[in-house]
Amino acid sequence: MKRVFLSATYEDQMDLIEEIKSKLAELEIKVIHFKEPDFFNGKTGVHSHDICIEKVRETPNYLLIVNYRAGIDYEGSISDYHGLSLTHAEFRSALESTSKNRRMYCFVRRKVMEFFEIWKHLPNKHNIDSSWTVEPKVLQLLEDMETKGIWIDFFQHSLELKKFLSVKEFVRD
Amino acid sequence: MSENENALNHIKKLIEDLNSNLRLTICVDDIHYSPFSYVVKVSIDDKKHKLEFDKSIIDDLEVALEKYKSSKYFNTLESNIKFTIYIELGKEGLLEGLDVSRELINDKRDWIKDYRVDIKFMPEMTKVLYEGLKGLHEFFDSQIEKHKSLGISYSDIEENKQWVQSLIDYYDENAHLNSTGVGVKNLQFLKSAAIKKIIDLEKIRKFEKVPTTLKALNQKISKIAIELRKDPFLEVELPAFIHDFIAES
Numbered sequence: 001m002k003r004v005f006l007s008a009t010y011e012d013q014m015d016l017i018e019e020i021k022s023k024l025a026e027l028e029i030k031v032i033h034f035k036e037p038d039f040f041n042g043k044t045g046v047h048s049h050d051i052c053i054e055k056v057r058e059t060p061n062y063l064l065i066v067n068y069r070a071g072i073d074y075e076g077s078i079s080d081y082h083g084l085s086l087t088h089a090e091f092r093s094a095l096e097s098t099s100k101n102r103r104m105y106c107f108v109r110r111k112v113m114e115f116f117e118i119w120k121h122l123p124n125k126h127n128i129d130s131s132w133t134v135e136p137k138v139l140q141l142l143e144d145m146e147t148k149g150i151w152i153d154f155f156q157h158s159l160e161l162k163k164f165l166s167v168k169e170f171v172r173d
Numbered sequence: 174m175s176e177n178e179n180a181l182n183h184i185k186k187l188i189e190d191l192n193s194n195l196r197l198t199i200c201v202d203d204i205h206y207s208p209f210s211y212v213v214k215v216s217i218d219d220k221k222h223k224l225e226f227d228k229s230i231i232d233d234l235e236v237a238l239e240k241y242k243s244s245k246y247f248n249t250l251e252s253n254i255k256f257t258i259y260i261e262l263g264k265e266g267l268l269e270g271l272d273v274s275r276e277l278i279n280d281k282r283d284w285i286k287d288y289r290v291d292i293k294f295m296p297e298m299t300k301v302l303y304e305g306l307k308g309l310h311e312f313f314d315s316q317i318e319k320h321k322s323l324g325i326s327y328s329d330i331e332e333n334k335q336w337v338q339s340l341i342d343y344y345d346e347n348a349h350l351n352s353t354g355v356g357v358k359n360l361q362f363l364k365s366a367a368i369k370k371i372i373d374l375e376k377i378r379k380f381e382k383v384p385t386t387l388k389a390l391n392q393k394i395s396k397i398a399i400e401l402r403k404d405p406f407l408e409v410e411l412p413a414f415i416h417d418f419i420a421e422s
Contacts, residue, residue, distance in 0.1 A: 037293035
């Protein structure tokens with residue numbers, strides 16, 4: 001069976017995420033996503049964000065979709081991840097996971113990347129105002145991805161993203 | 174031309190086109206960018222409301238209007254925008270005269286072709302689906318009786334009735350509708366069952382006068398519609414019999 005952890009903000013792009021879940025199911029790939037009814041499976045005593053991190057670690061494929069928003073902050077128990085968005089913490093976790101077969105697929109909206117290209121050359125990166133259409137924590141995530149040499153696919157629109165997904169080779173468990 | 178101007182004009186048109194169905198008058202007062210999303214301010218008679226569309230979907234719509242108009246992709250994006258409007262305004266009871274069930278039935282998007290998913294429903298949704306299945310069963314029964322009295326074929330209806338019966342039996346045995354590897358046909362019937370339930374609630378709403386009850390009915394309808402806008406239902410095309418159902422009701 002092929003399984004993929006879907007890491008993306010949800011409320012701002014709910015339709016897209018639901019469409020991607022359907023697309024992956026059509027490709028016979030089981031999606032591990034926090035909105036799936038069995039995701040938390042009645043687990044108690046563990047912060048929900050740490051359950052996300054645990055699921056990232058145990059799933060062989062990691063799919064990241066980056067748009068304009070960063071989403072909520074990570075509030076779990078791993079101190080190294082404090083100050084990051086939850087999506088960023090999931091990315092770090094995927095990267096740090098020791099699984100040999102792990103595949104990471106990172107997709108970034110082209111316009112977001114264009115903002116990043118401008119931002120990274122700014123003399124004062126912390127001084128961005130509300131006219132910026134990308135949340136600062138998204139830029140931090142992209143910086144981390146670039147620093148660590150992660151391969152990024154860019155998409156101009158959601159149709160392109162879905163087409164890209166169709167040709168990716170996800171690994172089996 | 175400002176960024177995403179075509180997409181924003183299209184949204185304004187979609188909202189104002191609702192006037193042909195609504196008993197009240199809806200108009201777009203203002204659209205502006207607020208960090209990461211576009212805010213659309215609407216007036217519905219004397220009531221004001223705000224709708225919010227994330228920048229990413231507006232970006233997509235702008236490209237689709239230019240390059241993919243009349244494509245399934247365009248329909249999908251437009252469907253996403255329309256249902257944001259229907260659900261947001263509908264749950265506030267601001268769309269008097271518009272039945273979301275009809276919009277769900279006439280929805281156009283890029284439907285999934287083949288699909289096998291694990292499904293697990295919350296108790297509230299399970300109840301909705303079960304009651305909807307019972308309603309579908311009754312509908313097929315009455316259709317069969319009608320065809321019998323007219324002496325015309327009813328084998329397709331009988332087949333649909335049996336399929337619904339198998340889902341009802343599954344619930345009766347297990348007290349849930351959860352399962353693994355569920356195919357498109359079962360999902361089509363379950364989606365139809367949810368729509369049947371929405372239609373029933375809309376019928377009650379038509380004659381309801383008590384504001385508190387009306388509010389609760391609108392919220393319940395919106396809640397079911399939201400579930401149908403998610404996986405596993407979102408990309409599942411409704412079966413042809415749903416049109417018989419609408420014609421009859």
